[in-house]
Amino acid sequence: QVHLVESGGGVVQPGGSLRLSCEGSGFTFRRYGMHWVRQAPGKGLEWVTFIRYDGTYKSYGESVKGRFTISRDNSKNTVYLQMNSLRAEDTAVYYCAKDHGDSQTDDYFDYWGQGTLVTVSS
Amino acid sequence: DIQMTQSPSSVSASVGDRVTITCRASQGVSSWLAWYQQKPGKAPNLLIYAASSLQSGVPSRFSGSGSETDFTLTISSLQPEDFATYFCQQSKDFPLTFGGGTKVEIK
Numbered sequence: 001q002v003h004l005v006e007s008g009g010g011v012v013q014p015g016g017s018l019r020l021s022c023e024g025s026g027f028t029f030r031r032y033g034m035h036w037v038r039q040a041p042g043k044g045l046e047w048v049t050f051i052r053y054d055g056t057y058k059s060y061g062e063s064v065k066g067r068f069t070i071s072r073d074n075s076k077n078t079v080y081l082q083m084n085s086l087r088a089e090d091t092a093v094y095y096c097a098k099d100h101g102d103s104q105t106d107d108y109f110d111y112w113g114q115g116t117l118v119t120v121s122s
Numbered sequence: 123d124i125q126m127t128q129s130p131s132s133v134s135a136s137v138g139d140r141v142t143i144t145c146r147a148s149q150g151v152s153s154w155l156a157w158y159q160q161k162p163g164k165a166p167n168l169l170i171y172a173a174s175s176l177q178s179g180v181p182s183r184f185s186g187s188g189s190e191t192d193f194t195l196t197i198s199s200l201q202p203e204d205f206a207t208y209f210c211q212q213s214k215d216f217p218l219t220f221g222g223g224t225k226v227e228i229k
Contacts, residue, residue: 045166045209047218059216095165107213108156110177112165
């Protein structure tokens with residue numbers, strides 16, 4: 001069965017950096033686009049970023065553009081989120097999510113990780 | 123950006139009730155719409171994609187309908203495990219956007 005396991009969350013000061021990882025298993029990782037979605041405490045869902053199955057296309061939400069970078073290593077079945085210049089408003093549970101489409105992305109999220117909490121605070 | 127507006131923001135219902143949640147897009151998204159269920163402390167779970175396609179493993183009491191700007195999620199007979207928060211999401215264009223959520227509570 002499909003599993004996604006995030007790691008790398010924690011407490012960081014404003015202006016700091018953090019790198020999240022998400023390892024996938026139970027599916028052919030290299031065939032699927034991957035997303036990061038976040039949820040601030042008690043709030044709704046916010047899509048953060050997407051990377052195409054082969055890494056050749058990426059897209060970002062406006063609130064993180066220029067500060068966050070998504071990447072992937074298909075040899076390690078892992079997608080990463082490098083977060084720089086962190087702000088208090090970036091505090092959230094970060095989920096990685098698998099795209100529903102096989103090679104042809106459809107931008108629905110059919111499997112999610114358990115989430116990792118990022119807290120930006122001094 | 124495409125704005126997604128859900129209504130109501132919360133609904134109180136009893137086991138066995140029929141529950142309908144609506145989602146409106148600020149511009150047409152064709153059928154590029156999904157519905158998710160989220161329980162407290164858990165990741166969301168995909169219920170419906172492409173507006174009306176039932177995700178594998180999801181009970182048939184869940185159904186979706188609509189196109190372009192107006193969409194509906196219907197739970198035909200509410201079960202105890204259905205008390206949760208529901209979100210719609212458009213996948214027509216980046217940035218992908220979600221509705222604000224509808225909390226289904228026990229009456």
